[in-house]
Amino acid sequence: MTAKEILAELKPLGKESYKRVLCNNHDVKEPCFGVPVSELKKFQKRIKVDYQLALDLYDTGNYDAMYLAGLIADDARMTRKDLQRWAEKADGGALAGATVAWVASGNPHGKEMALQWIDSTNDLLAVVGWATLSSLVAITDDDELDLAELKGLMQRVQRTIHQSPDEVRKQMNSFLIAVGIYVQPMTELAIEMGEKIGPVTADLGDNSCQVPFIPDYIRKVQKRGAIGKKRKSAKC
Numbered sequence: 001m002t003a004k005e006i007l008a009e010l011k012p013l014g015k016e017s018y019k020r021v022l023c024n025n026h027d028v029k030e031p032c033f034g035v036p037v038s039e040l041k042k043f044q045k046r047i048k049v050d051y052q053l054a055l056d057l058y059d060t061g062n063y064d065a066m067y068l069a070g071l072i073a074d075d076a077r078m079t080r081k082d083l084q085r086w087a088e089k090a091d092g093g094a095l096a097g098a099t100v101a102w103v104a105s106g107n108p109h110g111k112e113m114a115l116q117w118i119d120s121t122n123d124l125l126a127v128v129g130w131a132t133l134s135s136l137v138a139i140t141d142d143d144e145l146d147l148a149e150l151k152g153l154m155q156r157v158q159r160t161i162h163q164s165p166d167e168v169r170k171q172m173n174s175f176l177i178a179v180g181i182y183v184q185p186m187t188e189l190a191i192e193m194g195e196k197i198g199p200v201t202a203d204l205g206d207n208s209c210q211v212p213f214i215p216d217y218i219r220k221v222q223k224r225g226a227i228g229k230k231r232k233s234a235k236c
Contacts, residue, residue: 003056003065006043010064013039022063027205028093032063040064044071051077058086063093070099071235075106083113087128096124097171101131102234111136123165130171134178135234142183142228150179150186158193166202173200173211180218184228191215 011033019034047053051074058069066089078086083104090096104110110132117129133153137145157172164172176197180190194214202211221227 003060007065010035022093025205026093028063035064040068043068047072049074066095067099070103073103075103078107080109087125090128096127097131100128101135104132105135105234123168126168127171130175134175137178137182138231139234154193158197161197169200169202170211176214177217181221181227187227191218
C-alpha cells in the first residue's frame with residue numbers, strides 16, 4: 001500500500017466530534033481527519049512494520065497518518081536524520097510526547113538523541129527528549145541502564161522543573177514518575193525527590209489533562225505490586 005492509498009482509507013473513518021477535541025483541546029493542527037486510535041490500530045495490525053511507508057505517512061503532514069506512522073515504524077532502521085526530522089515536525093497532540101518518543105526509544109540512536117533534545121531551547125524537541133527517556137526506562141532492563149546517569153537526570157528535573165515551560169514541565173514530571181515505577185533501585189529516590197518538588201502545575205490547554213503528583217502516582221503502583229515491571233514495547 002502507498003501513503004496516498006492509506007490516506008484515502010483513513011478519511012471516511014474520521015469523526016468530526018473527535019477531530020474537534022483533538023484540534024480545540026490538544027493543539028492538533030490541520031490536516032486531521034479525527035480517526036480514533038482504535039481504527040489506526042487496525043491498520044497497524046494489517047501492515048505490521050514498514051519502514052518506508054512509515055516515512056511516507058509521516059511526511060504527509062496529516063495528523064492521523066503521522067500517528068499511524070509511529071505505530072508501524074521500523075524503529076531500529078530509523079536513521080538519526082529520520083528521527084530528527086520527525087521530532088522537528090511533531091507539533092501537536094500526541095506526536096511529541098508519544099509517537100516520536102516511542103520510535104526513538106526503540107532505536108540505537110534514541111538515547112543519544114534524547115540527551116541532545118533535552119538540552120534544546122526548542123520546547124518541542126525538549127518534550128520529545130524527556131518523553132523518549134521515559135519510554136527508555138520503561139522498556140530497558142535495569143542492568144542495562146546507567147543508574148548514575150539516571151540519578152543525574154533526576155537531579156536536573158528536581159532543580160529545573162518549576163522554571164521549565166509548561167509542556168516540558170509535564171514531561172519532566174512524567175520522566176521522574178517513569179523512573180520511579182520502572183526502575184526499582186530508584187523508586188524511593190524518585191518519591192523523595194517528588195516530595196521535595198511538590199505539586200507541579202502546567203497550562204496544558206483547554207482540556208482535562210492534569211500533572212500527577214509524583215509520590216502519589218508511584219505509591220499507587222507500589223500498592224498494586226507493579227514496581228519494576230517493564231513494558232515489552234513503549235507503543236500503545
